[in-house]
Amino acid sequence: xxxxxxxxxxxxxxxxxxxxxxxxxxxxxxxxxxxxxxxxxxxxxxxxxxxxxxxxxxxxxxxxxxxxxxxxxxxxxxxxxxxxxxxxxxxxxxxxxxxxxxxxxxxxxxxxxxxxxxxxxxxxxxxxxxxxxxxxxxxxxxxxxxxxxxxxxxxxxxxxxxxxxxxxxxxxxxxxxxxxxxxxxxxxxxxxxxxxxxxxxxxxxxxxxxxxxxxxxxxxxxxxxxxxxxxxxxxxxxxxxxxxxxxxxxxxxxxxxxxxxxxxxxxxxxxxxxxxxxxxxxxxxxxxxxxxxxxxxxxxxxxxxxxxxxxxxxxxxxxxxxxxxxxxxxxxxxxxxxxxxxxxxxxxxxxxxxxxxxxxxxxxxxxxxxxxxxxxxxxxxxxxxxxxxxxxxxxxxxxxxxxxxx
Numbered sequence: 001x002x003x004x005x006x007x008x009x010x011x012x013x014x015x016x017x018x019x020x021x022x023x024x025x026x027x028x029x030x031x032x033x034x035x036x037x038x039x040x041x042x043x044x045x046x047x048x049x050x051x052x053x054x055x056x057x058x059x060x061x062x063x064x065x066x067x068x069x070x071x072x073x074x075x076x077x078x079x080x081x082x083x084x085x086x087x088x089x090x091x092x093x094x095x096x097x098x099x100x101x102x103x104x105x106x107x108x109x110x111x112x113x114x115x116x117x118x119x120x121x122x123x124x125x126x127x128x129x130x131x132x133x134x135x136x137x138x139x140x141x142x143x144x145x146x147x148x149x150x151x152x153x154x155x156x157x158x159x160x161x162x163x164x165x166x167x168x169x170x171x172x173x174x175x176x177x178x179x180x181x182x183x184x185x186x187x188x189x190x191x192x193x194x195x196x197x198x199x200x201x202x203x204x205x206x207x208x209x210x211x212x213x214x215x216x217x218x219x220x221x222x223x224x225x226x227x228x229x230x231x232x233x234x235x236x237x238x239x240x241x242x243x244x245x246x247x248x249x250x251x252x253x254x255x256x257x258x259x260x261x262x263x264x265x266x267x268x269x270x271x272x273x274x275x276x277x278x279x280x281x282x283x284x285x286x287x288x289x290x291x292x293x294x295x296x297x298x299x300x301x302x303x304x305x306x307x308x309x310x311x312x313x314x315x316x317x318x319x320x321x322x323x324x325x326x327x328x329x330x331x332x333x334x335x336x337x338x339x340x341x342x343x344x345x346x347x348x349x350x351x352x353x354x355x356x357x358x359x360x361x362x363x364x365x366x367x368x369x370x371x372x373x374x375x376x377x378x379x380x381x382x383x384x385x386x387x388x389x390x391x392x393x394x395x396x397x398x399x400x401x402x403x404x405x406x
Contacts, residue, residue, distance in 0.1 A: 001025040001052075006062035013263075014097055018059055021094045024087045025052055031081035031091070036339045036357055037074050045071045048081035048091050055098050058105070069102055074350060076343040076357075077213070078307035083314075083337065092312070093259075100215045116214045119345050123210050129178040148386045156181040157402045159188045164197035168284065169231055169277075170244040171254065174206035176378040183378065186400035187246045187281055193290045193401065199240070204230035207250040208260075213344040221264070224257055228270050235273060242279040246396065248377045249344065252312035254278045280309065281396060282318040282376065287325035295399050297327035302370035303395070304361065304384065306377035307339050319376055319395050326399050331368035335360070342383035354383075362388050374398060 001022050009015030031048040032038045038047035045054065051071055058064045072095065079092045108116075122128050136153045168191065172184055188198045204227045211220035234240050245251030255278045261271040287293075301323055309315050320330055341347060341357030362384060365373050373388060374395040375381050385392040 001027065001056065003056055004060050006060055008062050009059055014101060015059060018055065018094060018097060021090050022052065022056055022059070024089045025049075026087050028086065030084050030086060031089075034080040034084045034337055036076060036078060036080070036341070037353060039338070040353060040356055041074075043071075046074050048075075048089075051075060052089075052091070052094070055094060058098070058102060062105075064102055064105055066106060069106060069108075072099060072102065074353060076307070076339050076341070076346050078339040078343065079311035080307060080337050080339065083311045096212060100217050103215050115349070116216075119348065120211055120214055120216055120219065123175060123206075123345070125174075128175065132178045149382075151179055151382055151385055154180070154182050156185040157189070157400075159185050160192035160198075162192065162197070164192065164195050166196050166241055167199050167234075167239050168196050168242045168244050169201055169204075169234055169240055170198045170246065171204055171207060171227070171250055172202075173247050173250055173378065174210075176247055179382060180378060180394065182397060182400075183246050183394045186394070186396045186402070187244070189401055190285060190290075190396060190399060191244070194284075194286065195289075196241070196284070198244075199234055201230045201234065207253045209249055209253040209344060212253065213346075221260060224260060224271070225264075225267055227254075228257070228267060228274055231274060232270055235270075235277065240277065242284055243274060243277045244279055244281055244284055246281050246394070247379075248280055248306045248309035248313065248315075249379055251278060251280045252308040255313060280313060280315055280318075280376070282309075282315065282322060285322055285396075285399075287322055292322075292326045292399055295326040296323060299328050299372065299398070300331050300368075300370045301328040301398065302331045302333050302365045302368065302373045302390075304333070304340060304365055304373060304375040304380060304392075305336060306375060306380045307343075309376050310337070319374070323374065323395060323398070328398070331370045334364040334367065338364075340380050340384055342377075342379040344379060347379075347383055355387075358383055358387050366390050372398060 003019045003022050005015045005019055029049050035047045044050040054068045077092055077095055081091050135150045139150050176183055191198055206223050208220035208223040255275050257271040258275040261267045303320055339357055340361040341354035347354040370390055373390050373392040381392050381394055
């Protein structure tokens with residue numbers, strides 16, 4: 001696809017990068033077959049190819065309308081289109097760099113700006129944790145339509161305190177410690193079984209994904225630098241074997257730190273090293289190194305692979321192989337490639353589309369009557385749990401030696 005850049009973009013880094021990405025698109029349309037929003041809406045402009053044309057028009061004219069942004073806002077950034085694209089179009093990156101420029105060209109109304117600002121300020125803050133705990137304590141008094149969106153409180157259990165020769169860092173995350181603290185605790189216990197000590201870095205916080213999703217690129221980069229600063233003293237020692245991600249949504253972002261800070265002379269090399277060390281939890285847990293056989297014997301499990309795991313990080317089959325090694329009976333699920341509708345803040349900003357995708361995903365996951373639905377991201381877990389008749393758990397909980405209320 002050839003792009004004639006508008007004068008204001010012709011010499012800009014944004015224009016050059018966007019044009020380079022667009023240049024790989026051959027208009028084949030394979031991407032539409034795997035796009036969740038196109039499956040629901042059936043509108044070409046609500047699929048990757050249509051959105052690419054809208055961005056191309058913006059690059060060539062330097063102008064756009066609210067209609068352009070509406071179609072881009074409906075995109076989940078699930079990146080299923082990247083998995084199916086034969087030409088290697090980096091659609092997720094194209095959308096990431098285009099959205100802030102479109103917002104500058106056609107500013108959002110005051111209500112929309114406030115909503116996005118509030119989400120960025122609330123999610124991951126101490127106010128979120130406090131508000132969430134209050135919500136959990138009042139859950140029994142709430143109408144079911146509200147209560148189902150607030151996960152029940154489950155005990156996390158003690159974390160290992162023993163020291164080990166092999167060390168890893170682990171990003172605690174921003175919402176996960178409040179919504180499901182058992183996930184990081186369970187991961188620590190299983191990692192200790194493998195001989196890994198999880199070194200605490202309490203000053204590391206949000207990975208920056210929420211700010212990126214909401215077009216706040218500068219704020220996202222600030223969060224990234226804070227995390228690098230928190231990890232760097234440990235990374236410098238050379239003792240850290242990996243920076244472990246228990247949420248695939250964080251993992252896909254941290255793996256991209258080197259790209260996001262490539263123009264930052266002070267942090268470029270540090271970001272590259274952090275990205276190199278980043279591993280999803282399933283890449284670290286090795287069933288051959290610990291005895292997990294029979295842990296899930298006779299348990300029927302449906303696995304939902306988050307988009308950030310299968311499309312964003314291209315990790316396919318790893319979790320399933322771990323669950324199988326534990327004796328789980330992996331049940332058949334349909335449309336494995338489709339998003340559940342969580343999409344970071346998407347479920348809050350596009351609730352109708354999100355609900356339709358969730359309903360479709362739950363039906364596909366429960367059609368073979370599993371005992372549990374397992375997943376690898378806190379957003380997917382919470383979103384699916386709110387509408388699923390089958391309990392949804394992070395897969396690490398199912399193999400946790402403490403088996404806390406699995």
